[in-house]
Amino acid sequence: MKSKKQTPTKKAKALVLFSGGLDSRIALKLMQEQLGKENVLAINFILPFGGACCSKEFCIYNFVGKEEAKLISIDCTKGKLFEEYMEIIKHPKHGRGTSLNPCIDCHLFMLKKAKEYANKEKIDILVTGEVLGERPLSQTRRAFSILDKNKEFEVLRPLSAKLLEETSWEKEKLIDRDKLLDIQGRRRDKQMELAKKFKISYPTPGGGCLLCEKGYCAKLKPILNDTLSYNDIKLLSIGRHFDNSKIIIGRNQEENIILEKEKGIKVLPEDNPGGTALIKSGDKSLIEKAKILIQQHSKHKINEFEILE
Ligand code: SF4
The missing domain is CATH 3.40.50.620 (HUPs)
Incomplete structure (x- = not known):
């Protein structure tokens, strides 16, 4: 069978x-x-x-x-x-x-x-x-x-x-x-x-x-409970951050270009090299502080700044 x-x-x-x-x-x-x-x-x-x-x-x-x-x-x-x-x-x-x-x-x-x-x-x-x-x-x-x-x-x-x-x-x-x-x-x-x-x-x-990187988390921790967008998260990897990331300053040309494309106020040195500052919130009261910070992190004396909104 x-x-x-x-x-x-x-x-x-x-x-x-x-x-x-x-x-x-x-x-x-x-x-x-x-x-x-x-x-x-x-x-x-x-x-x-x-x-x-x-x-x-x-x-x-x-x-x-x-x-x-x-x-x-x-x-x-x-x-x-x-x-x-x-x-x-x-x-x-x-x-x-x-x-x-x-x-x-x-x-x-x-x-x-x-x-x-x-x-x-x-x-x-x-x-x-x-x-x-x-x-x-x-x-x-x-x-x-x-x-x-x-x-x-x-x-x-x-x-x-x-x-x-x-x-x-x-x-x-x-x-x-x-x-x-x-x-x-x-x-x-x-x-x-x-x-x-x-x-x-x-x-x-x-x-x-x-989330495993200490340097990154030092910037994230103070603002973690704010409403963060994915863009905010990406920006934490870029530049020097001041006042809980209210002001971000580019450390090189590449970062400056990225920051210049962001929404918010941009403070740019005009007459000498230096970092671009981004004030994401658009808070005008931070412009003077941004200028001082740019100067502190530039080797050159900066006399003129351009403000882009
Ligand atoms: S290392 Fe980051 S991605 Fe991986 S499990 Fe932990 S929190 Fe999640």
């Missing part, structure tokens, strides 16, 4: 939270190995304070293109998502790292948004490249349990899965637990070996998030 041909069971779909760093690249490759390229999507968040790799060589678009993965970009620099994200930055529920970075709340935000997308698109499994013990605030066992308790949905962490509780997807055999990994700690030797095996390039770890 002829045996009945078995219909292959349909593979699950996975959505990988994709920062572009080495861990998320490996998570994506591990999922592709198990589920096939067509069943794995990457979701990337464009955050107001940065946090993803962006150099040309390691560009996430190059990577997903090469690995034939569909990439979904969620832009949190405008609209409701920006407002929601800023609320989290202002009032994090789970503390901050060494600077203003509220990593647990930031992760929760991204996970929740990714889950909403997964639900909408009927994607079964949500995946992250988190590694147990790799980061002091957001990737400890305690952090994972806070994240898991708060989000009320499951996440698969393939790089450390064997050290963590089995997920329902592993129990249901949608995912083969034997093929998952048991990486933990800050050393990245195993990830680098895997990068060789998978022939993937990757950016150096860390960096990218302004």
Whole structure:
């Protein structure tokens, strides 16, 4: 008697939270190995304070293109998502790292948004490249349990899965637990070996998030509770700031040009080189102070100033 041909069971779909760093690249490759390229999507968040790799060589678009993965970009620099994200930055529920970075709340935000997308698109499994013990605030066992308790949905962490509780997807055999990994700690030797095996390039770890930079946060902290636009956030990276960023002075020609294009009052030295001052609020009472500050930061005596409004 002829045996009945078995219909292959349909593979699950996975959505990988994709920062572009080495861990998320490996998570994506591990999922592709198990589920096939067509069943794995990457979701990337464009955050107001940065946090993803962006150099040309390691560009996430190059990577997903090469690995034939569909990439979904969620832009949190405008609209409701920006407002929601800023609320989290202002009032994090789970503390901050060494600077203003509220990593647990930031992760929760991204996970929740990714889950909403997964639900909408009927994607079964949500995946992250988190590694147990790799980061002091957001990737400890305690952090994972806070994240898991708060989000009320499951996440698969393939790089450390064997050290963590089995997920329902592993129990249901949608995912083969034997093929998952048991990486933990800050050393990245195993990830680098895997990068060789998978022939993937990757950016150096860390960096990218302004909320981790002390100099930047010193300027952000006094105005954090004001209503900030994405442009205000970008301007904090430019120039010297005075009076809680009410006056910003360019440190070089490039910054002067940027400041001159901004809305507000611009104070420009006319007869000798010096920085352009921007008074974003348009408060005329700050013009004289701006002139003094420009002079203090110029090697040359400035007699004439041009005021642009
Ligand atoms: S460093 Fe922390 S706050 Fe910054 S993007 Fe990463 S998780 Fe978010």
